[in-house]
Amino acid sequence: AQSVSQHNHHVILSEAASLELGCNYSYGGTVNLFWYVQYPGQHLQLLLKYFSGDPLVKGIKGFEAEFIKSKFSFNLRKPSVQWSDTAEYFCAVTRGGYNKLIFGAGTRLAVHP
């Protein structure tokens, strides 16, 4: 069955530290990849997505992610985090042509000033 794994459940960083959140998926066919963010008490918002083309994807708020097909990975990065980045981050995958979005378990990021 298709699954999405996020290795870090809880990450604590100081402001200006660099961030990398891991995401691996198990499906071997064509996939669309997403990172969503959920700020405390809010709904999910799209950070970035990968459908095809350049495997390095830039999103909003300085986030980027790299699709490495051979590793089935789509890790999220940000060179310098801010306190306002404190949130829950979800990696998600759909198979090409299908809109069933499967989420990872989420990573809770806490950034201390």
Place this chain on the structure above:
Amino acid sequence: DTAVSQTPKYLVTQMGNDKSIKCEQNLGHDTMYWYKQDSKKFLKIMFSYNNKELIINETVPNRFSPKSPDKAHLNLHINSLELGDSAVYFCASSKSGTGGPNTGELFFGEGSRLTVL
């Protein structure tokens, strides 16, 4: 203007009651979803409708009955509520198809927090 709107945002009710959550999207999308987020923040798809037709029905108890009167609306009715139904329910919508820049991207509502006492 809210693209995907859900009502109510908060719902507190007793076990055994029946309740409904409504969802509307004004994005012109043809596919709508219900997701359940549990207390550990895990998100799981429950249902999906495409052009009013049920296309995804995960292993959800039949106490949960979705209804899509038209492409812009997807409601969720829950009968005989149980403690384990307490969660945040998110509605989402997307544009279907196999091509195009937004295919597969889901837009979420703000969630409806259901508490069953």
